[in-house]
Amino acid sequence: MTQTRPDPDIFLYDTMQRQKVRFVPTTPGRVGMYLCGPTVYSDAHLGHAKKEVAFDVIRRALMHFGYSVRYVTNITDVGHLQNDSDDGEDKLLARARLEQLEPMEVADKYFWSFVSDMDALNILKPSINPRATGHITEQIALIEELISRGHAYASNGSVYFDVRSWPDYGKLSGRKLDDQAEGTREEVRGEKRDPRDFALWKKAEAGHIMRWDSPWGVGFPGWHIECSAMSLKYLGEGFDIHGGGLDLQFPHHEAEIAQSEAAGHAFARYWMHNNMLTINGEKMSKSKGNFTTLKDLLMQHDPMVIRYLLVSSHYRSITEFSDGAFESARSGYRRLSEALHEIERHLPTAPSGTDAALDAKIAAHRKAFEDALRDDFNTPKAIAALFGLTTDMNAAINAGPVGAATLDAAREVYRTLGGGVLGLFSGSSTGQAAQADEAPVVDALMELVLQARQNYRLNKQYAQADELRQTLTRVGVTVEDTKDGPRWRK
């Protein structure tokens, strides 16, 4: 059950204030959230999933605590250059050349690839999913405002933000030094008044395919400006939460803040950053080439195990990727999903009545889960609460029949909190049934199959019993004979 009155006791870590603070939205009961989305020039990797899952859980938790959330996340389909120093080729164009596709074909190909990966991971669809190329007008308007206020200047057909005109530049990351200038071509450096100045608009050289008319000639927007233009357009002045990966703090988020505020807008009120997914201690990233795509991982693992792996560490902690990590995620997830299955299996035949002591334990686990989320969305602690519940429920079910109302209260914790908030127990992965709503049908059919197998065995028709079991094995179902009779598992 989701609260109807918004919970006033949510605390989150605000990167700008460098501490945990109480979350108070501008409009009571409503949250506007913006998340920097993918640059759609290749398939998503597990690092991208860490970010998407982190913010999906934050969104789901806020919804659970009674807030109505508008969740905006962009698609970068222009302007993200191969290095951060306003130099190098547009990542999308480089890919288009490589694959011999139209740039927009590249964008669409990888956009849909991203959507299908996110669906597999049970990530809620954004409320609005704007694209940079669809918001050129808004970006130009913002740049014009910056020029008219004296915070940007045109130079050789490009436009740069004038960092020296904005003393607040650097307030998010605390970085003031110029470490952007290195690697920049002399030509680009020569266009800037200060090497730290960043591009708002870039002149399109001859042959540059993605190009638009602007007051400064034909060109294309810089990467940072799209996020300011689209977040302000869809979430308004002083919107609540801006999120993204820690690696985007500088220069991307720093630039977003400077250009939005210098243009006279109140920008995001809270800044949230997820930490990195690493491999051998290094950030997994497309450009380093040390990545594993979600598509590959989804071929090998249950999507819910991937999701479990990601939520089992806190969003502000590093998650190290390894085979061992997947192994323990698989067994942890199985323990929870099997407990839920057992509860749902017993529910239809459970006696009426409740068990007050067990009810109190269930309520305590529920509270522990919710308290963990109120405390900066502490998902590992929330999962620990589900394990506590699992231990108590397994013990109670083994000891004898548990009343239906009590079973139902426990089921509700798994489904509403583990399912609704952490996004688990969905798809093919309740451990037993294909879909949550198909679970009773699959269970009933499996009951019949196991009964048929028992009958063969009783009639000493062992060949037929074995054949049935082998057929089940072929479709990934394992049958175990326990002291309480046969059990199956997928």
Ligand SMILES: Nc1ncnc2c1ncn2[C@@H]1O[C@H](COP(=O)(O)OP(=O)(O)OP(=O)(O)O)[C@@H](O)[C@H]1O
């Ligand atoms: N390893 C990672 N762990 C967590 N978040 C990540 C990771 N890699 C990328 N992200 C996040 O995903 C979003 C998109 O990142 P981006 O497209 O720059 O990916 P990338 O692999 O770092 O690519 P590149 O190497 O080309 O910069 C950003 O918000 C970024 O913080």
Ligand SMILES: [Zn+2]
């Ligand atoms: Zn952004």
